[in-house]
Amino acid sequence: MRGGLERPGGILAIAGPTASGKTELAIRVAEELDGEVISADAFAVYRGLDAGTAKPRAEELSRVPHHLIDIKDPADFYSAGEFAETARRIANDILARGRLPILCGGTGFYVRAFFDGLFVGPKRDTALRGALKVIEEKRGAPHLHRMLRLLDPVAGDAVSENDWARSMRYLEIAFTTGRRPSRLFVEAPGERWERPSVKVYLALPRPTLYERIECRFKGSMVSALPNEVRGLLARGVSPAAPSFAAIGYRETVELLAGRLSESEWEEEVLRATRHFAKRQETWFRKEVGLITLRADAPDLLERTCRHALALFS
Numbered sequence: 159m160r161g162g163l164e165r166p167g168g169i170l171a172i173a174g175p176t177a178s179g180k181t182e183l184a185i186r187v188a189e190e191l192d193g194e195v196i197s198a199d200a201f202a203v204y205r206g207l208d209a210g211t212a213k214p215r216a217e218e219l220s221r222v223p224h225h226l227i228d229i230k231d232p233a234d235f236y237s238a239g240e241f242a243e244t245a246r247r248i249a250n251d252i253l254a255r256g257r258l259p260i261l262c263g264g265t266g267f268y269v270r271a272f273f274d275g276l277f278v279g280p281k282r283d284t285a286l287r288g289a290l291k292v293i294e295e296k297r298g299a300p301h302l303h304r305m306l307r308l309l310d311p312v313a314g315d316a317v318s319e320n321d322w323a324r325s326m327r328y329l330e331i332a333f334t335t336g337r338r339p340s341r342l343f344v345e346a347p348g349e350r351w352e353r354p355s356v357k358v359y360l361a362l363p364r365p366t367l368y369e370r371i372e373c374r375f376k377g378s379m380v381s382a383l384p385n386e387v388r389g390l391l392a393r394g395v396s397p398a399a400p401s402f403a404a405i406g407y408r409e410t411v412e413l414l415a416g417r418l419s420e421s422e423w424e425e426e427v428l429r430a431t432r433h434f435a436k437r438q439e440t441w442f443r444k445e446v447g448l449i450t451l452r453a454d455a456p457d458l459l460e461r462t463c464r465h466a467l468a469l470f471s
Contacts, residue, residue, distance in 0.1 A: 163191075163467070163470045164470045164471065165253075165256045165470070166191075166253060166256075166257070166258040166259075166469045166470050167253070167353065167354055167469055167470070168253075168353045168354030168355050168356070168469040169249050169253075169258075169259045169260070169261055169351070169353065169354075169355050169356075169469070170187065170193070170258060170259070170260045170261070170355070170356050170357075170358070170462075170465075170466045170469060171198075171260075171261040171262075171269060171272075171273075171355060171356070171357040171358065172184045172187070172260060172261070172262045172358050172360065172462070173198070173261075173262075173263065173264060173266070173269050173357065173358070173359050173360070173442060173448070174264060174359055174360030174361065174438070174442070174453065175264055175360075175362075175367060175434075175435040175436075175438040175439055175442075176212065176264055176371065176431060176434060176435050176438065177212070177367060177370040177371045177374050177435070178264075178360040178361070178362055178367065178370070178453045179360060179453050179454075179458075180262050180263065180264065180360060181212070181214050181218065181262065182218075183360070183453075183458060183459065183462060184260050184262035185214070185218055185221050185222055186459050187260060187459065187462055187463055187466065188221075188222040188223075188258070188260055189221060189222060190459070190463050191258050191463060191466060192256075192257050192258060193222065193252075193257055193258035193259065193260045194222060194223040194224070194225065194252045194257055194258070194259060194260065195214075195222060195223070195224045195225065195260050195262050196224075196225045196226055196245050196248055196249060196252075196259055196260065196261050196262065197224065197225065197226045197227050197262060197263055198226075198241070198245065198261050198262060198263025198264075198265055198268045198269050198272065199211065199213075199263040199264065199265055199268075200236065200238075200241075200265040200268060200404075201401060201403075201404040202214075202226070202227050202228075202263075203226055203227065203228070203229050203230045203236050203241075204228070204230050204231070204232050204234075204236075204401040204404075205228045205229075205230065205231060205232065206232055206386070206389070206390055206393075206395075207232060207386070207390075207401055207404060207407070208382075208386060209378065209379050209382035209383040209386045209406075210379060210383050210386070210404055210405065210406035210407055210410075211404055212374070213227060213228075214227065225245075225248045226241070226244065226245060226248070230401075232390060232395045232399050232400075232401035232402070233395060233396065233399045233400070233401070234400065234401075235323055235400045236400065237324075237327070238267050238268050238271040238276055239271065239276045239278070239348075241268050241271065241272070242268070242271040242272045242275070242276055242349075243349070245261065245268075245272050246272060246349070246351060249261070249351075250353075253353070258466070258469065264438050266316065266438060266441035266442055266445070267316040267317075267441075269445075270445065272351060273350065273351045273355065273357075274350055274351075275348040275349050275350040276343060276348050277331075277339070277342045277343045277345075277346050277348060278346070278348050279327070279330075279331045279335075279339070279342070280330075280331060280334045280335060282330065283330055283333075283334055286330055286333060286334065287326060287330060290302065290326045290329055290330070291326070293305075294322045294326070295398075299319065299320045299321065299322035299325065299403070299408075300319045300320065302322050302325040302326060302329065303317060303318075303319040303320075303321070303322075303325045305325070305329060306325045306328050306329055306332075309329070309332050309338065310328065310332060310338040310339055310340050312338070312340035313328045313332075313338065313339045313340045315437060315440065315441060316340075316441070318403055318404075318405065318434065320402075320403045320405070320408055320430075321400075321403035322398070322403065323400040323403065324403075354468075354469055355447075355469075356449065356465050356466055356468055356469055357445075357447055357448050357449060358448070358449050358451055358462055358465060359442055359445075359448040359449065359450045359451070360451060360452075360453035360458075361439075361450050361451070361452060361453060362452070362453045362454060364436075364439075366454065367435055368432055368435075371428065371431050371432060371435060372428060375424070375427060375428055375431065379406065379427070380424065383406055383407075383410050383427075384410055384413060384414060387407060387410040387411060387414060388414060391411070391414070397411045405427065405430045405431055405434055406427045406430070406431075409423055409426045409427050409430065410423065410427075412426075449465055
């Protein structure tokens with residue numbers, strides 16, 4: 159399909175909730191329009207986290223070039239700011255090669271940071287972070303998340319309840335500046351994406367989406383995730399590592415430790431995934447400039463490509 163088109167001048171973004179089919183659509187569009195995929199997923203960056211992150215499989219990765227996948231060790235911290243800066247540089251490099259960059263992912267805060275910029279926060283406060291870490295160790299990551307939601311509900315919506323590292327950072331910003339992080343992100347966003355863009359959002363009726371989530375869990379995660387987590391723990395990865403904030407990982411630690419039965423584990427992971435998908439829908443509903451398409455439409459690829467052609471004129 160690419161034949162005869164001008165060089166692209168901007169980026170295509172494909173966003174949506176988990177299990178909406180973003181990865182496959184991004185790959186197919188890249189094949190049609192000579193593109194490369196940039197992952198906008200907070201946990202696909204971690205090496206060794208495969209089963210629970212819906213990371214593209216080896217066969218999918220071989221079809222088109224992918225970026226920002228398997229670039230971090232599980233113990234490393236990865237921020238929206240680092241993502242946005244790196245992803246914008248990669249996107250400009252792809253455009254310089256005459257190809258179409260395709261930003262693909264469901265981490266809404268990362269997508270927003272890429273396009274709208276991100277507030278450059280204060281330096282880390284060692285004493286404050288130490289105190290917050292004590293709270294996390296005694297009362298758990300969800301307690302830090304509840305603290306954040308009380309101080310800044312908008313920032314709380316951008317963070318998983320198990321993601322203590324990001325909850326801690328936003329609390330640190332709130333306590334050291336006396337301001338809500340979400341307001342600071344709006345008032346002083348930093349570098350933005352200034353070139354053209356087309357943003358596609360994949361939507362599904364919630365019952366259909368929940369059915370897809372359950373099918374994916376029972377089809378791939380239920381058998382692979384315990385072995386994957388067992389291997390990560392054997393390599394010395396701590397259950398408190400930032401990567402283990404991904405849905406399913408800390409629940410699986412509890413399963414392996416015997417603190418959850420298999421049925422309880424399945425329900426916990428499914429409940430957390432459904433809740434995450436609902437939060438993603440809520441987040442993207444507030445975003446502007448999105449072209450909403452039904453994820454199960456038979457002409458989804460054709461319609462997405464048609465919208466993306468605006469970037470070639």
